[in-house]
Amino acid sequence: MSNDDRQIAVTFDLFGTLVSTTRPEDPAGAVAEELRAREVSVPDNWCELYATPHVEIEPGMELPLPDHVRAALEEVGAEYGGEDVVTAAVRAAFDRRAELRDGATEAIDAANEYGRVGVLSNCSVPGLVERTLERVELGDRFDAVLASVDVGYRKPDPRAFEAAADRLGVDPTALVHVGDDPETDGGIEEIGGTPILLGDVPLSAVPTRLSEVQSR
Known part of the structure; x- marks a missing residue:
């Protein structure tokens, strides 16, 4: 199999990555x-x-x-x-108002070109991840939606990323995770996966970064 044919899967963090939302002050x-x-x-x-x-x-x-x-x-x-x-x-x-971040749709579209795509989000409120995706009309865009409250583990625990890889049908080393938090989202490196951190590249650059990862 050539590098260009290598199967990867991509997961996105939700809050702060694909969507902006407000938390209660208290x-x-x-x-x-x-x-x-x-x-x-x-x-x-x-x-x-x-x-x-x-x-x-x-x-x-x-x-x-x-x-x-x-x-x-x-x-x-x-x-x-x-x-x-x-x-x-x-x-x-x-359950607060959510707004899709600029570049989110393009990043999801680009990820779909390489394999299966999911959401992997830390969230302790049952149903909130799904409700937020519906609010921004992304409810049907993913092959798997995993919230930590359902998986049982929070990023950066390796078991959270392993659960996502399993649901998407790839080896954990073939999982690419896009997120905004180096501590939690960067934890994918522990299982040999690849992080794309928004502190390093903007969301608009994720399509290019995915192409670079795929061609390694």
Whole structure:
């Protein structure tokens, strides 16, 4: 097989890479507001509870934010009306307006020329990655969409990238990951994959960079 025929797959980080979005200035307060809207009695010391770990997990694993919120409420015996209530409140607290970044569509189109394409995003809110993709009309553009809350591991943990490579049907060394965070997105190098970091090249230059990677 020549270099030009080498099969690669490409994953994109979502937040800060393909889309720009705003996070709540006060996440604990935003979650509390949505809980109250669903008739959950939020404890007076909620900010302290929200900032305190309540569930033990191993390094690199992702804890779904609703699990953390439920554990915080249970710590003080607060009733919350069921798991779905908390999940809906958490999702509503973080579901914000998103805008497609300049060059994103062109970068995705270029990636599709070389093989399968996916999203690999750190996100502890169930359904938020999919909801954001729908907002910017990218919901049907990918062969796989992986959020850390579903995979169970956060970048830069190698298991997150390995899960993406598996879903896209390539060896981890053939995975190219495009992202904006050197610490998390750059972690793909640990499994022998290739990072394209937006601190090094702009999103508009990703098509050219992919061509260079493919021709190695």
